[in-house]
Amino acid sequence: MPDRVLTGKADEQLTAARRVLADLRVELATAAANSDDAATLAESIRQLDELFLLVVVGEFNAGKSAFINALLGSRVLEEGVTPTTAQIHLIRYGSAGDVDILAGGIRQVTAPVEFLKDIHIVDTPGTNAILREHERVTSDFVPRADFVLFVTSADRPFTETERAFIEAIRAWGKKIVIVVNKIDIFEGEAEIDQVLTFVGNAAQATLGTRPPVFPVSARLAARAKQGDPAMWSASRFEPLERYLRESLDEHGRFRLKLESPLGVADVLARRYLAVADETLELLASDTAALADIERQLEQYRTDIRHGFELRMNGVEKVLLEMEGRGHQYFDDTLRLGRVFDLVNRSRMEKEFEERVVGDAPREIERRVSEIIDWLVDQEFRQWQAISAHLDTRRREHGDRILGSPPDAGFHEDRSRLLDSVGREAQRVVDGYDRRREAQQIADAARTAVAATAAVGAGAVGLGAIVSVAASTAAADFTGLMMAGVMAALGFLIIPARRRKARVEMREKVSALVADLSKALGSAFGRAQERSAQRFADAVGPYARFVRAEDERWQRQRAALTALRDRIAQILGAIAASAREG
Secondary structure, eight states: OTTOOOOHHHHHHHHHHHHHHHHHHHHHHHTTOOHHHHHHHHHHHHHTTSOEEEEEEOBTTSOHHHHHHHHHTSOOSOOOSSOOOOSOEEEEESSTTOEEEOGGGOEEEEEOOGGGGTEEEEEOOOBTOSSHHHHHHHHHHGGGOSEEEEEEETTSOSOHHHHHHHHHHHHTTOOEEEEEEOGGGOSSHHHHHHHHHHHHHHHHHHHSSOOOEEEOOHHHHHHHHTTOGGGHHHHTOHHHHHHHHHHTSHHHHHHHHHHHHHHHHHHHHHHHHHHHHHHHHHHHHHHHHHHHHHHHHHHHHHHHHHHHHHHHHHHHHHHHHHHHHHHHHHHHHSSGGGHHHHTOHHHHHHHHIIIIITTHHHHHHHHHHHHHHHHHHHHHHHHHHHHHHHHHHHHHHTTOOOSSOSOHHHHHHHHHHHHHHHHHHHHHHHTOOHHHHHHHHHHHHHHHHHHHHTSOOTTOOHHHHHHHHHHHHHHHHSOOSOHHHHHHHHHHHHHHHHHHHHHHHHHHHHHHHHHHHHHHHHHHHHHHHHHHHHHHHHHHHHHHHHHHHHHHHHHHHHHHHHHHHHHHHHHHHHHHHHHHO
């Protein structure tokens, strides 16, 4: 505070205020607050080291300049019936008539008036002026005020534009006193009381509390101070000046000087806390959408596993049927009556392939092709579902803009990533080549089965590989021994060999089933992994963005909530000190 040495509670309150304002400034920078809000807070912080600012606002032609001249007792500002104040006027103590242009186009005027030694008065352009820029200048300056005198004219008191402007002042937490000027136009007290009641009720409805309302005639007060004291009583200026002296003494100015930037800080903290809440709500819906996609993908993976197992049962059935034909073949073939046929290896192998292997390879090929087609179709349907989900998300929320967007980058990044995921999903759907996808899976399956069967895949199909693997069993079951030996020992050897052949056939088929299931499972598993990775690659950037932003805004919400609590504590301490004083 200028020209003061603070001790005790006042010094503690000022220190606490500076700290919380500095912390909020850092937090707003982290939140990428818009430049106007950041500048407003910075200006409020600077105001702590400047003289008290009493800001006079109101509609044009309400007599603001005349009121200030009457308050100061000299004609410091130009008066007129047209909007004479086109810029901010800062009136401070100094030689009469000195004029300087400060930063921002503020016109500084000095006057040798005792009242100005501790207080600066600010005259603002009128609200509801023809020049809308004047109104904007006034609105932008209000947050810097330590105390607001709102001047309304008795002939058109508390208009709708005035109500809206007072509501904006209230939003910044400013101390407001209403001055009803030009009461000298009325004939009697009844008319004045009627206007005061109307203004008081309207102000209370707008502010939630009833502010002090003072009826005055600035014209008569000026005449009284400039040599016509008989006008003083009729001007009714004395109650207002007494109120200002009592309210704006050293202790009052200190309290209001602290409350002003703290009020601005609370408004900004509340504003960005609301933004944080709305942003987190948006991110929560994003998180829910991503969770829905993840549930879809998990269900997709589960369905694929179950569907693959069911369809593999069909492949196993083909092999088990081949095993049954093998058992029948051994019963029909491995007997003494065919002993001379048994030593003809090539004949036995051909007969084995015809009767046992038969069309099993083609049937396996067909069933595996069906699995591949089903898998490709399921993947395509999953891409379609995700694309539709994201398209709905973009339509519902893609262009959603928060009430007071602090960070254009958040919206741009979110929209860009959401569009990117949606476009990628749609691109896959639009360009999905079922034949290519099926061929990739078929090639992987053929290679896996060939590796398991320890045969070269080459250019042959899966069925041919299975045929080679299955037909190797024939070498173990045919060409048993020389005919002479078979003739001598047939009664002993053939029944035993038949039993052994059945066992070995069962083992061979079981191994083939296991190997084929493992090989196909591995191939399809890799296809699933590739598909899942494509989904993850498409959704991943957006998912990471949502998680990071949620963490960021959760932290920011907590920080802003803590700052608001600190501001409330300081304001409570200031109010308690005022009551004690």
